Amino acid sequence: MKEIVTANYAIAEAVKQAVPGVIAAYPITPQTEIVERIAQYVARGELACDYIPVESEHSAMAACIGASAAGVRTFTATSSQGLLYMHEMLHWAAGARLPVVMANVNRAVGPPWNVWADHTDALSQRDTGWLQVYVATAQEAYDTTLMAFRIAEDKEVLLPVMVNLDGFLLSHTMQDLETVEPGSFIPPLHLPHAIDPAHPAAYAPLTGPKDYYRFRWEMEKSMRAARRVITRVEKDFAGRFGRRYGVTEEYRCEDADILVVAMGTLAREAEVAVDRLRAEGTRAGVMRLRWFRPFPTLDLTGREVVVIDRDYSFGFGGVLARSLCSAARIEPFSVIAGLGGQEVTYEDIASFVRERRPGEEYWFGVKGDV
Amino acid sequence: MTPPAHGEPSLPPVFKRRAGETMAQIPKEEYILETTSACPGCSSSLSLRYILKAAGPDTVLVIPASCSSVIQGMYPNTAVNVPVYNIAFAAAASCASGMVAGLRRAGRETKVIVYAGDGGTVDIGLQALSGALERETDFLYICFDNEAYGNTGMQRSGSTPLGALTTTTPLGKIHPKKEIDRIVEAHHPPYQATAISAFPLDLFQKVEKALTFRGPSFIHLLAPCPTGWRFPHGKTIEVGRMAVKTAAWVLWERGQGRLSVSAPSKGPLKRPVPLQDYLGMQGRFKGLDPALLSRLQQGIGTNREAILAEAERP
Ligand SMILES: Cc1ncc(C[n+]2csc(CCOP(=O)(O)OP(=O)(O)O)c2C)c(N)n1
Ligand code: SF4
Ligand SMILES: [Mg+2]
Numbered sequence: 001m002k003e004i005v006t007a008n009y010a011i012a013e014a015v016k017q018a019v020p021g022v023i024a025a026y027p028i029t030p031q032t033e034i035v036e037r038i039a040q041y042v043a044r045g046e047l048a049c050d051y052i053p054v055e056s057e058h059s060a061m062a063a064c065i066g067a068s069a070a071g072v073r074t075f076t077a078t079s080s081q082g083l084l085y086m087h088e089m090l091h092w093a094a095g096a097r098l099p100v101v102m103a104n105v106n107r108a109v110g111p112p113w114n115v116w117a118d119h120t121d122a123l124s125q126r127d128t129g130w131l132q133v134y135v136a137t138a139q140e141a142y143d144t145t146l147m148a149f150r151i152a153e154d155k156e157v158l159l160p161v162m163v164n165l166d167g168f169l170l171s172h173t174m175q176d177l178e179t180v181e182p183g184s185f186i187p188p189l190h191l192p193h194a195i196d197p198a199h200p201a202a203y204a205p206l207t208g209p210k211d212y213y214r215f216r217w218e219m220e221k222s223m224r225a226a227r228r229v230i231t232r233v234e235k236d237f238a239g240r241f242g243r244r245y246g247v248t249e250e251y252r253c254e255d256a257d258i259l260v261v262a263m264g265t266l267a268r269e270a271e272v273a274v275d276r277l278r279a280e281g282t283r284a285g286v287m288r289l290r291w292f293r294p295f296p297t298l299d300l301t302g303r304e305v306v307v308i309d310r311d312y313s314f315g316f317g318g319v320l321a322r323s324l325c326s327a328a329r330i331e332p333f334s335v336i337a338g339l340g341g342q343e344v345t346y347e348d349i350a351s352f353v354r355e356r357r358p359g360e361e362y363w364f365g366v367k368g369d370v
Numbered sequence: 371m372t373p374p375a376h377g378e379p380s381l382p383p384v385f386k387r388r389a390g391e392t393m394a395q396i397p398k399e400e401y402i403l404e405t406t407s408a409c410p411g412c413s414s415s416l417s418l419r420y421i422l423k424a425a426g427p428d429t430v431l432v433i434p435a436s437c438s439s440v441i442q443g444m445y446p447n448t449a450v451n452v453p454v455y456n457i458a459f460a461a462a463a464s465c466a467s468g469m470v471a472g473l474r475r476a477g478r479e480t481k482v483i484v485y486a487g488d489g490g491t492v493d494i495g496l497q498a499l500s501g502a503l504e505r506e507t508d509f510l511y512i513c514f515d516n517e518a519y520g521n522t523g524m525q526r527s528g529s530t531p532l533g534a535l536t537t538t539t540p541l542g543k544i545h546p547k548k549e550i551d552r553i554v555e556a557h558h559p560p561y562q563a564t565a566i567s568a569f570p571l572d573l574f575q576k577v578e579k580a581l582t583f584r585g586p587s588f589i590h591l592l593a594p595c596p597t598g599w600r601f602p603h604g605k606t607i608e609v610g611r612m613a614v615k616t617a618a619w620v621l622w623e624r625g626q627g628r629l630s631v632s633a634p635s636k637g638p639l640k641r642p643v644p645l646q647d648y649l650g651m652q653g654r655f656k657g658l659d660p661a662l663l664s665r666l667q668q669g670i671g672t673n674r675e676a677i678l679a680e681a682e683r684p
Contacts, residue, residue: 021475021476022468022472022475024467024468024471049475050474052467053505054464054505055501056464056497056498056501058460058461059463059467059498059501060464062458062460062464062465062467062468062498063467063468063471065465065468066432066457066464066466066468068472069455069469069472070469070472070473070476070478072476074468088460092457092461195430195453195469195480197427197428197429197452197480200427200450200451201448201453201454202445202448202450202453202454202456203455203456204457205442205448205454205456206439206440206442206443206445207444207445208444211446
């Protein structure tokens with residue numbers, strides 16, 4: 001079916017079709033539409049699910065953990081301060097090997113208060129053991145949410161997945177959506193370690209230095225396996241429904257000398273910039289990184305790279321730029337732009353490329369002292 | 371709907387049995403093995419033993435950070451013969467909320483019992499508890515109250531009584547014990563009670579009763595702690611009985627809005643023995659400042675009168 005909807009709506013729709021048994025969530029701008037819609041689906045009997053209106057995000061994630069441990073599919077959604085408030089439980093969900101799926105509507109972190117798009121919320125959770133994917137259209141938000149359940153619940157993965165979408169720029173923007181009938185694409189959840197009184201066990205008991213690292217290594221093995229599983233699931237999705245994304249999405253990259261690398265909506269903006277640059281004779285392309293965890297293996301040798309970070313790690317640098325420095329061994333021109341919803345036009349992006357200074361960092365809008 | 375991940379467990383017949391009227395009728399099945407790593411004389415192993423005998427095998431214990439995270443044993447061993455779900459300090463009630471919803475979704479009637487310390491209940495876990503009570507979560511929440519943060523070496527908690535020495539109140543606590551029972555009562559749970567391991571039949575019966583209610587029930591379990599309260603580990607039961615005899619701890623239950631005083635507290639509530647008999651058994655009240663002692667006495671007296679008044683209300 002074709003509709004014109006916001007990405008928040010698209011996510012709620014995908015969740016409805018994945019039929020979680022339990023959803024626990026707490027409202028926060030700009031995520032609210034997702035949970036309000038889901039609460040409506042449940043109230044109207046369109047989604048056979050327990051919606052737990054918890055009193056905080058810490059409790060939202062804790063409730064998802066409890067429900068998931070009982071062996072049922074779970075979902076939640078949050079943003080910014082809510083995600084930060086969950087931090088302890090994000091580690092717990094991953095360490096307990098529970099395939100919780102969460103939508104995080106990327107929003108700036110306070111202070112000062114700011115409700116607009118920024119990736120620092122999710123990127124500050126990068127070491128929690130969650131898979132992280134960043135989407136750029138309502139259709140992709142929908143498709144990726146469906147795939148997220150399948151990937152998280154794969155027995156080779158059994159780790160939670162966070163689907164990230166830019167606040168307002170995507171969450172509240174109306175776009176085309178073509179829904180599908182997922183059918184057997186998302187099989188019933190079989191959690192091998194679901195709570196079972198017939199087989200009593202201690203879950204996450206005190207574990208000593210001789211054993212603790214083994215559980216951590218198991219998580220890393222699953223993260224590595226997730227790379228394969230993501231590819232397999234995307235292929236299956238493309239086979240059934242005709243849409244393919246990839247770990248990265250590339251635009252005019254084949255013959256490009258200069259790559260703009262970014263995540264989320266900024267990378268789509270960069271496509272227009274690239275068209276302009278090409279018209280001027282600069283062979284540029286865009287690589288939109290979708291999966292940030294597990295971090296992909298990328299070969300960027302022989303090209304200049306301009307990385308745009310809508311985030312920052314104080315005392316270090318743009319998180320994406322720095323990740324690419326170490327993972328792909330490059331010295332990019334690192335642009336910090338779009339923080340807290342700062343307007344970045346495609347003309348701005350084209351000028352980042354024109355005025356690039358490899359190996360340096362540039363804060364868009366700041367004059368003189370960087 | 372997502373189907374359950376596995377078949378229904380086959381339950382031993384004891385699960386169906388009704389409450390014992392006497393100690394002899396309490397089920398013989400043991401769910402706490404004799405290998406807990408509790409301090410000698412800890413009232414927790416004893417309490418858990420009766421709690422699980424009352425609950426039976428189709429039960430999950432949800433345990434936040436506390437002495438109980440340690441007592442249950444260390445990976446790969448466990449001293450508990452029902453599933454134990456360990457969870458972060460502040461998250462017991464919220465985790466249990468989701469677990470109950472998940473289990474019921476999967477078509478299971480498995481009982482979910484939170485077994486949390488006083489810190490995990492009256493301090494860091496209070497918000498999650500309040501939310502779970504307000505949402506009428508179908509669970510039993512037991513607060514194991516040793517009146518301090520035992521796990522981390524006996525720092526004060528909101529539940530530490532006035533005057534008690536802890537590692538963070540080296541001159542005695544200057545703030546009174548937080549009245550968690552009144553806070554819980556304000557949420558109107560279908561069933562609420564107090565208990566203590568020194569009266570195991572009373573504890574057993576209360577757990578059994580609590581589990582017959584749909585919705586939240588709450589049991590506040592005073593937990594004499596030889597290590598933290600500084601008394602010889604052979605005296606756990608004596609200290610517990612003295613808590614009741616002095617009415618420093620009153621056993622009662624409240625269902626359908628009516629409070630009834632439990633048998634062991636009926637006499638002491640009207641004629642308590644001097645409080646000093648209880649305080650004097652414990653090192654934590656040594657050298658108690660007279661002004662604090664009188665405030666402590668006053669508080670205990672007020673609580674006693676309030677319970678009496680509520681119990682005698684027509
Ligand atoms: C968020 C967080 N803060 C602090 C701790 C450290 N901690 C673990 S148990 C505990 C005290 C537990 O006290 P209580 O709930 O009374 O249980 P008890 O140990 O006395 O049984 C503390 C402070 C923790 N695990 N998590
Ligand atoms: S510190 Fe107290 S409550 Fe904790 S295990 Fe020791 S005796 Fe039991
Ligand atoms: Mg305690």
